[in-house]
Amino acid sequence: MPPINRCLPALRCLRLVDNAAQRQSLRPLTRIARPTIRHHQSRLHHTQAEASSSASTADNAPQSPPATSKPEVKYTSESYPNIKRNSKFKELSADDVQYFKDLLGNESAVVDGVTKDASAELEGFNSDWMRKYRGQARLVLKPSSTEQVSKILAYCNKKLLAVNPQGGNTGLVGGSVPVYDEIVLNLSRMNKIRSFDDVSGILVADAGVILQQADEHAAKHGYIFPLDLGAKGSCQIGGNVATNAGGLRLLRYGSLHGNVLGLEAVLPDGTIVDDLSTLRKNNTGYDLKQLFIGGEGTLGIITAVSIICPQRSPAVNVAYFGLESYENVLQAFKESKKHLSEILSAFELMDVGSQHLYRNATGAKLPLEGEYPFYCLIETSGSNSDHDSEKLNAFLEHVMSEEIVADGVVAQDETQLQSLWACREGISEASQHWGGVYKYDLSIPLPELYDLVAECRERFKSNGLMGETDDHPVKDVVGYGHMGDSNLHLNVAVRRYDKAVEKALEPWVYEWVQKRQGSISAEHGLGLAKKEYVGYSRSETMLRLMKQIKDVYDPNGIMNPYKYI
Amino acid sequence: MSGLRILVPVKRVIDYAIKPRVNKAGTAVETNGVKHSMNPFDELSIEQAVRLREAKVPVEDILVFSAGPTKSQETIRTAMAMGADRGIHVVEEKIELEPLGVAKLLKQVVEKENRNLVILGKQSIDDDAGQTGQMLAGLLGWPQATQASKVTIEGEQCTVTREVDGGVETLKAKLPMIITTDLRLNEPRYASLPNIMKAKKKPLEKKTLADYDVDVSKRMKTVKVIEPPPRQGGGKVDDVDGMISKLKELGAI
Numbered sequence: 001m002p003p004i005n006r007c008l009p010a011l012r013c014l015r016l017v018d019n020a021a022q023r024q025s026l027r028p029l030t031r032i033a034r035p036t037i038r039h040h041q042s043r044l045h046h047t048q049a050e051a052s053s054s055a056s057t058a059d060n061a062p063q064s065p066p067a068t069s070k071p072e073v074k075y076t077s078e079s080y081p082n083i084k085r086n087s088k089f090k091e092l093s094a095d096d097v098q099y100f101k102d103l104l105g106n107e108s109a110v111v112d113g114v115t116k117d118a119s120a121e122l123e124g125f126n127s128d129w130m131r132k133y134r135g136q137a138r139l140v141l142k143p144s145s146t147e148q149v150s151k152i153l154a155y156c157n158k159k160l161l162a163v164n165p166q167g168g169n170t171g172l173v174g175g176s177v178p179v180y181d182e183i184v185l186n187l188s189r190m191n192k193i194r195s196f197d198d199v200s201g202i203l204v205a206d207a208g209v210i211l212q213q214a215d216e217h218a219a220k221h222g223y224i225f226p227l228d229l230g231a232k233g234s235c236q237i238g239g240n241v242a243t244n245a246g247g248l249r250l251l252r253y254g255s256l257h258g259n260v261l262g263l264e265a266v267l268p269d270g271t272i273v274d275d276l277s278t279l280r281k282n283n284t285g286y287d288l289k290q291l292f293i294g295g296e297g298t299l300g301i302i303t304a305v306s307i308i309c310p311q312r313s314p315a316v317n318v319a320y321f322g323l324e325s326y327e328n329v330l331q332a333f334k335e336s337k338k339h340l341s342e343i344l345s346a347f348e349l350m351d352v353g354s355q356h357l358y359r360n361a362t363g364a365k366l367p368l369e370g371e372y373p374f375y376c377l378i379e380t381s382g383s384n385s386d387h388d389s390e391k392l393n394a395f396l397e398h399v400m401s402e403e404i405v406a407d408g409v410v411a412q413d414e415t416q417l418q419s420l421w422a423c424r425e426g427i428s429e430a431s432q433h434w435g436g437v438y439k440y441d442l443s444i445p446l447p448e449l450y451d452l453v454a455e456c457r458e459r460f461k462s463n464g465l466m467g468e469t470d471d472h473p474v475k476d477v478v479g480y481g482h483m484g485d486s487n488l489h490l491n492v493a494v495r496r497y498d499k500a501v502e503k504a505l506e507p508w509v510y511e512w513v514q515k516r517q518g519s520i521s522a523e524h525g526l527g528l529a530k531k532e533y534v535g536y537s538r539s540e541t542m543l544r545l546m547k548q549i550k551d552v553y554d555p556n557g558i559m560n561p562y563k564y565i
Numbered sequence: 566m567s568g569l570r571i572l573v574p575v576k577r578v579i580d581y582a583i584k585p586r587v588n589k590a591g592t593a594v595e596t597n598g599v600k601h602s603m604n605p606f607d608e609l610s611i612e613q614a615v616r617l618r619e620a621k622v623p624v625e626d627i628l629v630f631s632a633g634p635t636k637s638q639e640t641i642r643t644a645m646a647m648g649a650d651r652g653i654h655v656v657e658e659k660i661e662l663e664p665l666g667v668a669k670l671l672k673q674v675v676e677k678e679n680r681n682l683v684i685l686g687k688q689s690i691d692d693d694a695g696q697t698g699q700m701l702a703g704l705l706g707w708p709q710a711t712q713a714s715k716v717t718i719e720g721e722q723c724t725v726t727r728e729v730d731g732g733v734e735t736l737k738a739k740l741p742m743i744i745t746t747d748l749r750l751n752e753p754r755y756a757s758l759p760n761i762m763k764a765k766k767k768p769l770e771k772k773t774l775a776d777y778d779v780d781v782s783k784r785m786k787t788v789k790v791i792e793p794p795p796r797q798g799g800g801k802v803d804d805v806d807g808m809i810s811k812l813k814e815l816g817a818i
Contacts, residue, residue, distance in 0.1 A: 414582030
């Protein structure tokens with residue numbers, strides 16, 4: 001830190017220490033043990049993206065209190081007894097391992113649990129960071145080139161060895177870890193940026209490049225990676241593309257289906273699909289790369305992507321509002337688009353319950369004095385701070401004078417900007433504070449978006465499961481999310497995981513969403529958690545077509561088995 | 566006793582969260598197109614002045630003052646949105662004022678505006694001089710309490726707790742006096758929308774250096790500004806063998 005601002009970080013540290021102390025004191029209440037062996041867990045720790053996973057039975061595993069030794073995560077095969085190992089898959093032998101060792105030619109590229117005991121090393125690849133899913137893989141391969149990936153898959157396909165592709169392993173639906181003994185194919189060693197075009201902003205990079213590194217690389221040239229999410233310090237761009245991650249910048253820059261210009265992928269039979277186009281326009285036949293975007297590694301493995309990065313905005317402003325009703329929130333959203341059009345970069349919704357959870361869990365002070373049923377966070381990004389401030393001021397004056405917004409604050413400096421964002425980004429972690437949380441990540445048409453939260457709360461009030469005291473499993477039902485994308489995060493904060501709560505939620509939530517033609521997974525994908533519920537969002541015809549595609553590209557079904565559709 | 570007539574000088578500086586860059590000529594820090602905000606210590610000063618009023622200490626008015634380019638008016642408006650009553654802006658685009666010049670200027674403001682308490686940030690985070698408050702106290706012949714972490718005022722009596730090496734020191738003095746603020750004094754509030762609107766209507770007087778009888782000519786010349794040498798990045802090795810050969814290469818084993 002350069003000398004001219006050396007004094008302020010001290011303040012920041014103090015506040016951090018303060019928070020840390022509070023967390024420490026609350027920890028004994030926390031029943032979900034945090035990952036302790038994962039090297040990157042600390043980076044994830046405070047930015048847990050909205051975990052969506054439906055209340056899987058894995059949640060219900062009785063966990064010993066953190067005071068005793070670290071609880072083992074239950075095997076996915078135990079929490080999902082209906083999923084049986086597919087007997088057509090071959091079991092790994094020492095010969096197979098030798099083949100891969102010779103192929104990769106590097107000790108550190110193979111984690112071998114077949115011919116020796118490597119359980120400690122394998123643990124990080126077998127369990128997800130939420131400690132909800134745990135597979136039984138005995139072999140991890142870390143290829144360093146597309147050719148190696150091709151040879152691995154060709155061999156696996158021939159021998160009927162199942163494969164689980166893995167990026168940063170930050171997924172929220174159990175898609176990134178094996179269920180049984182699938183070989184984990186980890187892309188972390190394919191981490192080179194191949195090229196960046198300073199004029200067009202097109203980045204071409206290996207799949208294993210960490211999202212934050214890709215963004216920092218783009219930033220050096222004055223560009224921004226069109227995707228941003230909580231796990232950016234760990235997740236890999238290949239995994240982001242394979243899961244079609246949504247995140248915080250989607251409102252402004254659109255989804256990866258539009259931003260990814262080309263892909264390099266390897267099919268299960270070893271075919272290298274070189275479609276690493278850097279063209280924005282290319283109307284020559286079926287756009288097959290779209291199948292890999294959001295395909296969750298079930299058709300092949302993405303090894304490189306080319307993606308268009310927009311210009312980075314030098315001027316960023318953030319405002320935080322309190323509103324009296326959901327109608328006013330809708331009105332504010334409409335007005336913000338009208339007044340801020342091209343500079344609007346985020347419109348986030350938080351209800352009062354979510355803000356209370358955040359305040360009570362972190363000890364942070366909320367920005368507004370008064371209390372309102374709804375809060376919104378608006379971010380603008382533009383090229384000229386004077387122009388932006390003028391637009392923002394006109395907008396603020398308008399929504400205040402029309403009484404759409406009851407109260408609000410505007411960040412006056414970078415520090416305030418970050419603490420306003422924390423009120424939104426901190427909710428996910430805060431909702432786990434009292435023991436656990438049932439999370440749903442849903443797309444719902446805007447006019448009805450919040451009805452689900454209200455109805456869900458009523459449901460728990462009337463069935464007596466929710467209350468202030470410890471004998472009620474449910475602490476609160478809160479809603480927040482990316483308003484700009486009609487994406488709601490429904491969180492049911494609980495003191496303990498309880499079958500009765502789960503029964504009250506499922507399939508009720510999915511049926512509710514289905515009635516409104518919503519989606520049961522807006523941005524987190526299907527993985528293992530949502531697989532059996534996909535019928536609520538997709539018709540039989542759609543599912544049949546999808547399965548046909550799967551059969552064409554992966555006839556032996558070796559890619560990421562037991563998951564997706 | 567008549568109430569407190571507080572003066573809070575504020576400065577517009579590069580936002581503390583922004584990494585400053587040295588300009589191409591190596592003569593100063595690049596300020597063009599860089600996000601600016603109120604000096605964080607000045608935010609603490611404004612907050613303290615407003616809190617005194619909220620704590621029912623009789624406060625007649627809170628005057629916020631800044632000297633600098635036109636954009637400094639945004640900073641004054643922010644201070645007014647936080648609770649200051651009125652502002653004075655000495656518009657000066659060219660001359661970069663040194664602490665002594667500012668102190669002389671402030672002395673005149675204090676006299677003209679009949680102030681009896683000045684709350685300043687202990688330093689501004691751009692030049693880190695940390696001199697203005699002390700110089701002003703000297704010029705006015707007033708008592709001073711620097712680096713305040715707690716301020717209470719009863720009648721004419723000011724009690725200021727300040728952080729010193731290894732502990733705290735509590736000072737008492739009678740008004741009028743000078744207080745400079747330190748980080749732990751308070752946590753500045755957000756400027757709320759209604760207050761931002763109100764601040765637009767609060768009086769802001771524009772003046773020039775010619776309105777004051779001060780010599781602000783520069784006494785110092787910046788010879789050169791250089792960035793610290795960049796940190797040498799570490800390397801990664803693939804495995805134990807790689808590490809051993811690397812260590813051998815470096816002569817460590």
